Amino acid sequence: MPIKGNKGEWSEFYAFIKILTDGKVFTANKDLEILRDHFYLVLKIIREEAKGIKSYDISKNDGNVLIRDGNDSKIGEINLNDVKSKVSDIFKAMKDSSGTTFRISTAESVMKDLHCSKLKASSGKKADLVIVLHDKKSPEFPKLGFSIKSMLGSPSTLLNSSGATNFIYKAVENKPEKTNQKKTFTVREAAAQVYGSGGKLEFCGMGSETFRANLRKIDSNFHIIMAEITRHYYAGHGTKISDLVELVASDDKFVGSIDLAKDALIIKIKRFLSAIALGMTPGKNWDGKTQTHGGYIIVKEDGDVVCYHLYNRDQFEDYLFNNVKLDTPSTKKHKFGKFYREAGEKRIKFNLQIRFLR
Numbered sequence: 001m002p003i004k005g006n007k008g009e010w011s012e013f014y015a016f017i018k019i020l021t022d023g024k025v026f027t028a029n030k031d032l033e034i035l036r037d038h039f040y041l042v043l044k045i046i047r048e049e050a051k052g053i054k055s056y057d058i059s060k061n062d063g064n065v066l067i068r069d070g071n072d073s074k075i076g077e078i079n080l081n082d083v084k085s086k087v088s089d090i091f092k093a094m095k096d097s098s099g100t101t102f103r104i105s106t107a108e109s110v111m112k113d114l115h116c117s118k119l120k121a122s123s124g125k126k127a128d129l130v131i132v133l134h135d136k137k138s139p140e141f142p143k144l145g146f147s148i149k150s151m152l153g154s155p156s157t158l159l160n161s162s163g164a165t166n167f168i169y170k171a172v173e174n175k176p177e178k179t180n181q182k183k184t185f186t187v188r189e190a191a192a193q194v195y196g197s198g199g200k201l202e203f204c205g206m207g208s209e210t211f212r213a214n215l216r217k218i219d220s221n222f223h224i225i226m227a228e229i230t231r232h233y234y235a236g237h238g239t240k241i242s243d244l245v246e247l248v249a250s251d252d253k254f255v256g257s258i259d260l261a262k263d264a265l266i267i268k269i270k271r272f273l274s275a276i277a278l279g280m281t282p283g284k285n286w287d288g289k290t291q292t293h294g295g296y297i298i299v300k301e302d303g304d305v306v307c308y309h310l311y312n313r314d315q316f317e318d319y320l321f322n323n324v325k326l327d328t329p330s331t332k333k334h335k336f337g338k339f340y341r342e343a344g345e346k347r348i349k350f351n352l353q354i355r356f357l358r
Contacts, residue, residue, distance in 0.1 A: 004101040013120070017087055026304070027039065027040075034300075042132070043141060054116075151298065163335065164210065165334075167203060168349050171201055187331060211283070226352065229241070242321055274313065328353070335349070
C-alpha cells in the first residue's frame with residue numbers, strides 16, 4: 001500500500017535516515033545554527049513500528065546497519081551507502097511537495113529495505129526516536145528519547161490546545177457595556193467589549209486542576225503568570241512569548257504582586273517551555289521528569305538535522321524562548337472565547353496554545 005504523509009510526518013522519517021547514515025547527530029546554538037564540531041556519535045536507533053519496535057545498529061562502524069526486531073532477532077542487514085545515496089533526493093521531494101499529504105516513491109523503497117512500516121511515532125508520545133549515543137561525558141552508552149520537530153510545512157505546536165489549557169477570567173466593568181449589534185465576535189472582540197467599557201478581566205481559575213498543579217511545580221504563582229501572559233495575548237498586545245513576557249515584566253503592580261523580578265520571570269518561563277518540550281502535558285500529573293530524556297531534534301529548512309541535548313539545555317531554552325508564540329486554536333472545539341454566567345459573575349475562557357514561529 002502506498003505510504004502518504006504531510007511534511008511533518010515525512011520529516012520524522014527523514015531525520016531517522018539522515019542521522020542513521022551520518023552516524024552522528026549535531027548540536028546547535030540558541031539561533032539554531034549547526035555546530036559541526038559538536039556532535040554525538042550514534043550507535044543504534046530504535047523506532048516504533050506498526051508491529052512492535054525495530055532497532056538499527058551501526059555500532060560496528062563497518063558501513064552496514066543491522067536490523068533487529070523487538071525480540072532482538074536479526075531480520076536484515078544492508079549497506080548504509082544504499083540509503084545515504086537517496087537521503088538528499090528524499091529531502092528535496094519532501095520540501096518541494098505542495099500537497100497536504102503526498103507519496104515519495106524513493107522513500108518507499110528505502111522504507112522497504114529498512115523494514116519500516118510507518119513514518120512517525122504514535123501521537124501522544126514525547127519521544128519520536130530513541131537513540132543510543134556514544135557520549136564522551138558518560139562512561140555508559142545512554143539510550144535517549146528525542147522529540148522531532150520540522151521547520152518544513154506549517155509551524156509545529158509546542159503546547160497543544162485542549163480543554164485543560166483554558167484559563168478563566170471574570171469581567172469587572174466600571175460602567176454598562178456599549179450595545180453592539182454584531183451576532184458573533186472573535187475572541188479578541190469579545191474581550192475588547194470589556195476594555196471598551198472601562199472594565200478589566202481578572203483571572204479566577206483554570207479549566208484543569210491538573211494543569212494548574214503542574215504549573216505550580218514551576219513556581220507557586222506560575223499559573224497566575226501564564227494567565228496574565230494569555231490575557232495580554234487575547235487583548236491584542238503581542239504574540240511572541242518573549243514580547244509578552246517583556247510586557248508582563250514591565251507591569252510593576254503585577255510583578256510586585258507575585259514578588260518576582262524580570263530576570264527570575266524569564267528563567268521561570270524558559271523552564272516552563274523546556275518542561276513542555278520534554279515531558280509535561282496539561283492533562284496528566286507531571287512528576288518533574290523529562291519523558292524524552294534526550295532532547296529535541298529539529299529538521300531545518302536546508303536539510304540539516306540538529307539536536308538540543310540535555311547537556312546544552314541552556315541553549316535549548318534560549319532557542320525556545322525566542323522562537324515560540326501564542327496562537328488561537330478552535331474556539332468551538334475547546335469551548336472558549338464567549339462570555340457566560342457562573343457563580344453570579346460574567347466570565348470568559350481564553351485558551352493557551354503555543355506554536356513555533358516557523
